[in-house]
Amino acid sequence: MLISLGSLSKALPAIIESYGYASVVLLMALESASLPLPSEVILPTVGFLVSKGLMDFYIALIAALIGNFIGIMVDYYIGYYLGKDFIYKNLRLFHVKKETLDNFDSWFDKNGEIAVFFSRMIPVIRGLISFPAGFANMNKKKFITYSMVGSLIYDALLILFGMYALSVGNIVELMAAISIFAVILIAVYKAFMHYLAKSK
Secondary structure (H helix, E strand, O other), rough: OOOOOHHHHHHOOOOOHHHHHHHHHHHHHHOOOOOOOHHHHHHOOOOHHHHOOOOOHHHHHHHHHHHHHHHHHHHHHHHHHHHHHHHHHOHHHOOOOHHHHHHHHHHHHHHHHHHHHHHHHOOOHHHHHHHHHHHHOOOHHHHHHHHHHHHHHHHHHHHHHHHHHHOOOOHHHHHHHHHHHHHHHHHHHHHHHHHHHHHH
């Protein structure tokens, strides 16, 4: 990653507290546009600030969703106008492996709308789904609807995690919560990647 999780997690609280909801929109737009800014760090940080009374849960969630919308539409139109050839020639720009995109594209062709919905709730993969949707010229209303519903669920869960797990006073409980959360996300990602490889 271009940005280490450690440095990002240290800087985020100050950045978001200083620039407020606009920073949430910007960070989530960049994350949704496949840049290496993990929502799994951004939104729990937002949740932590909500727990401290520095942000409002609902406004923060709306800000995150606005950012999601901007980012996913950027990637959708990249896929739509530039096509597969451009993406495959510039995989490093999007931090995507060819095998991952191959498997993902094949799975999307078979599953379409349901792929968009569930992919928005899978770490790493959530930032890739817009490309094959653009390749396939998926109906924009359906793409936006399924994307935003999936993003709503995932964003809300991440913010809630930050609100309740990161606000605990006991450091042992805090580290346990973060560790369990990380293990679950990694397991979900690996299981999905295994499923993609098998279903190709």
